[in-house]
Amino acid sequence: MLPTLTEQQRAPVMEDVALRAGVSHQTVSRVLNGSPSVSPKTKEKVQRAIVELGYRRNTAARALVTRKTQTIGLLANGLNEYGPANILLAVQEAAREAGYFVSIAGIRGFAHQEIADALQRFLDQGVEGIVVQVPHADIPAMLKELNLGVPIVVIGTAADGSLSGVMVDQEKGACEAVQHLVDLGHTTIAHVAGPDGWIDAAERVSGWRRTLAHAGLAAGPLLTGDWTAASGYQAGLKLAEDPTITAVFAANDQMAVGLLRAFTEKGICVPEDISLVGVDDLPEGAYLVPPLTTVRQGFEELGRRCLEVMLSQLESATTAQTAVVEPRLIVRASTAPCAPIQ
Amino acid sequence: MLPTLTEQQRAPVMEDVALRAGVSHQTVSRVLNGSPSVSPKTKEKVQRAIVELGYRRNTAARALVTRKTQTIGLLANGLNEYGPANILLAVQEAAREAGYFVSIAGIRGFAHQEIADALQRFLDQGVEGIVVQVPHADIPAMLKELNLGVPIVVIGTAADGSLSGVMVDQEKGACEAVQHLVDLGHTTIAHVAGPDGWIDAAERVSGWRRTLAHAGLAAGPLLTGDWTAASGYQAGLKLAEDPTITAVFAANDQMAVGLLRAFTEKGICVPEDISLVGVDDLPEGAYLVPPLTTVRQGFEELGRRCLEVMLSQLESATTAQTAVVEPRLIVRASTAPCAPIQ
DNA sequence: AACCCTATAGTGATGGCTCACAAGCCAGAC
DNA sequence: GTCTGGCTTGTGAGCCATCACTATAGGGTT
Numbered sequence: 001m002l003p004t005l006t007e008q009q010r011a012p013v014m015e016d017v018a019l020r021a022g023v024s025h026q027t028v029s030r031v032l033n034g035s036p037s038v039s040p041k042t043k044e045k046v047q048r049a050i051v052e053l054g055y056r057r058n059t060a061a062r063a064l065v066t067r068k069t070q071t072i073g074l075l076a077n078g079l080n081e082y083g084p085a086n087i088l089l090a091v092q093e094a095a096r097e098a099g100y101f102v103s104i105a106g107i108r109g110f111a112h113q114e115i116a117d118a119l120q121r122f123l124d125q126g127v128e129g130i131v132v133q134v135p136h137a138d139i140p141a142m143l144k145e146l147n148l149g150v151p152i153v154v155i156g157t158a159a160d161g162s163l164s165g166v167m168v169d170q171e172k173g174a175c176e177a178v179q180h181l182v183d184l185g186h187t188t189i190a191h192v193a194g195p196d197g198w199i200d201a202a203e204r205v206s207g208w209r210r211t212l213a214h215a216g217l218a219a220g221p222l223l224t225g226d227w228t229a230a231s232g233y234q235a236g237l238k239l240a241e242d243p244t245i246t247a248v249f250a251a252n253d254q255m256a257v258g259l260l261r262a263f264t265e266k267g268i269c270v271p272e273d274i275s276l277v278g279v280d281d282l283p284e285g286a287y288l289v290p291p292l293t294t295v296r297q298g299f300e301e302l303g304r305r306c307l308e309v310m311l312s313q314l315e316s317a318t319t320a321q322t323a324v325v326e327p328r329l330i331v332r333a334s335t336a337p338c339a340p341i342q
Numbered sequence: 343m344l345p346t347l348t349e350q351q352r353a354p355v356m357e358d359v360a361l362r363a364g365v366s367h368q369t370v371s372r373v374l375n376g377s378p379s380v381s382p383k384t385k386e387k388v389q390r391a392i393v394e395l396g397y398r399r400n401t402a403a404r405a406l407v408t409r410k411t412q413t414i415g416l417l418a419n420g421l422n423e424y425g426p427a428n429i430l431l432a433v434q435e436a437a438r439e440a441g442y443f444v445s446i447a448g449i450r451g452f453a454h455q456e457i458a459d460a461l462q463r464f465l466d467q468g469v470e471g472i473v474v475q476v477p478h479a480d481i482p483a484m485l486k487e488l489n490l491g492v493p494i495v496v497i498g499t500a501a502d503g504s505l506s507g508v509m510v511d512q513e514k515g516a517c518e519a520v521q522h523l524v525d526l527g528h529t530t531i532a533h534v535a536g537p538d539g540w541i542d543a544a545e546r547v548s549g550w551r552r553t554l555a556h557a558g559l560a561a562g563p564l565l566t567g568d569w570t571a572a573s574g575y576q577a578g579l580k581l582a583e584d585p586t587i588t589a590v591f592a593a594n595d596q597m598a599v600g601l602l603r604a605f606t607e608k609g610i611c612v613p614e615d616i617s618l619v620g621v622d623d624l625p626e627g628a629y630l631v632p633p634l635t636t637v638r639q640g641f642e643e644l645g646r647r648c649l650e651v652m653l654s655q656l657e658s659a660t661t662a663q664t665a666v667v668e669p670r671l672i673v674r675a676s677t678a679p680c681a682p683i684q
Numbered sequence: 685a686a687c688c689c690t691a692t693a694g695t696g697a698t699g700g701c702t703c704a705c706a707a708g709c710c711a712g713a714c
Numbered sequence: 715g716t717c718t719g720g721c722t723t724g725t726g727a728g729c730c731a732t733c734a735c736t737a738t739a740g741g742g743t744t
Binding site for chain 1: 422431
Binding site: 355374399406 | 729730731732733
């Protein structure tokens with residue numbers, strides 16, 4: 001007699017379930033895949049066998065034949081920051097609901113090689129689609145050149161060629177922020193922008209510029225930071241020297257924090273002497289002194305929409321799509337009517 | 343004559359490479375896996391064929407036979423917050439270097455069902471190990487009960503049974519923070535703790551308590567927040583009513599931000615009237631008014647160590663391990679010597 | 685000259701699943 | 715009573731690697 005293998009060791013496979021339920025492995029497969037042509041009775045038998053055996057379908061075997069891994073890749077820059085982290089969370093949640101796994105690759109810079117490597121790794125892994133959350137102006141061109149052969153959704157831009165896009169209307173957000181300042185009577189409104197090359201940064205600059213032009217005002221000073229509070233602080237020290245400036249639109253909340261400190265150090269009160277608006281709506285923003293007026297971006301929605309677009313690309317490779325999320329101005333206490341210049 | 347399939351369509355497989363290089367598929371496999379028993383000449387031929395064909399090994403097929411998916415799962419709570427996001431980034435980076443993919447599952451609460459579901463999904467996916475970054479006291483027990491059958495590394499606790507652990511020495515961090523306040527001459531030191539159930543919160547409370555006892559001081563008021571600036575603000579309003587308090591140790595920076603605002607509103611100056619210490623070292627912390635003294639946790643290192651432990655568990659299923667990361671006090675301007683009570 | 689050994693390469697089985705197709709069954713129609 | 719067709723179920727091939735063997739060649743030994 002042949003020695004029986006210790007069955008306990010091996011994870012049960014479809015055949016084991018079939019044997020126990022008294023059907024063929026194919027029927028088990030059908031039950032698992034929700035095929036309509038299985039009688040209720042058989043279906044129940046199979047399901048019981050599955051539970052009793054603790055059967056779990058082998059993803060690798062399945063992927064091998066279906067050529068689908070149920071996985072999407074998320075390539076992201078600055079994952080440790082508020083916006084990207086929230087988008088990641090939302091994308092991942094939406095993916096889970098749709099039955100997809102999310103594999104991540106966080107990168108720290110914009111180095112072409114690093115990005116290309118990460119994308120190749122996704123391809124090696126066999127992802128079905130890739131979400132690219134790297135807000136640099138060169139990204140679409142780079143992606144088109146790499147020609148990856150899977151659906152791609154780029155966060156922060158509109159669709160471009162075969163690339164789909166999901167974006168917050170940054171320009172509109174900037175317009176609302178600046179218009180708010182204009183409405184308060186400010187006439188010299190400075191802008192502390194994000195660094196060159198960043199898509200969002202450029203759009204906010206253009207929203208700022210456009211709104212001022214539309215209001216018949218000259219553009220105030222334009223300084224460039226690097227999104228950090230430190231750079232906002234530096235910018236603040238410079239702006240503090242110019243007494244004609246009564247309002248500043250910072251391209252993000254962190255720089256606004258730096259500005260706030262610089263102004264406080266120089267004895268300039270916010271909002272009495274200078275109004276300040278940021279972008280992002282960091283959770284701490286409402287508890288700064290003073291609470292920060294800001295533009296909320298709706299990262300949650302962005303992430304969800306991103307996955308919607310991805311799914312539709314995955315299901316039917318139609319043309320690329322664009323989804324736009326509306327930002328929202330949150331008025332708090334860092335902005336006030338322009339005091340008459342004395 | 344049979345119609346030739348449009349070869350262009352199908353992704354090349356090992357056999358295609360073998361044909362082109364004039365060897366057997368096995369030799370291609372050997373080259374790919376770095377087997378020593380392939381002559382340099384053959385190896386070169388194969389590599390050239392791989393490049394020419396743009397061959398990419400099918401992960402699913404490989405996983406099917408090796409029973410290894412090269413994937414680890416990361417289950418995390420509060421992924422949109424500073425600490426967890428940084429840990430994620432570090433874990434993922436270390437994983438990539440080691441040739442592993444990282445699949446993520448972000449959860450928003452501590453609901454047993456949600457956690458169990460996410461873990462089951464990881465198992466369905468076939469991850470080789472799971473990193474659990476859910477800082478709740480009940481987690482180790484829950485994990486042990488679920489008995490998942492893959493190596494698990496829990497972030498925030500020491501090893502426990504078969505579970506490995508990687509942690510920051512929270513108690514030590516708290517001690518340093520409180521000792522710093524004691525050294526400045528403060529005698530009534532309050533603590534705003536994190537919510538019940540959170541491991542870190544409890545450890546910080548105990549570090550605070552221990553240090554005070556060691557210094558022969560009575561424990562000051564103990565309030566409980568929920569990590570948010572809003573809760574810190576509420577706590578601050580209460581603490582502001584007690585003039586004997588000259589220092590507050592907040593369990594995180596966000597609550598410290600809220601405290602700062604409450605104190606400012608009540609006309610209490612930091613650090614002149616009250617010294618304030620946080621935990622986390624948020625990037626904005628250095629630019630608050632005043633810059634915040636805080637305990638830096640070393641999330642980067644935590645993430646790296648976490649993956650080291652995971653890898654060693656994966657390679658040789660020895661006993662569970664624990665890695666401890668040392669926190670570091672960063673003294674800035676929110677703490678000052680205790681002013682004599684007038 | 686016969687033999688053994690090592691280095692290198694090839695053969696065929698195998699992993700667990702889905703797909704395409706074939707087969708069995710039973711009801712209703714003629 | 716036979717036939718037709720729909721509903722269920724089963725059979726066998728195939729996906730693409732790796733693994734365990736086997737085969738071959740060339741060098742060194744005795």
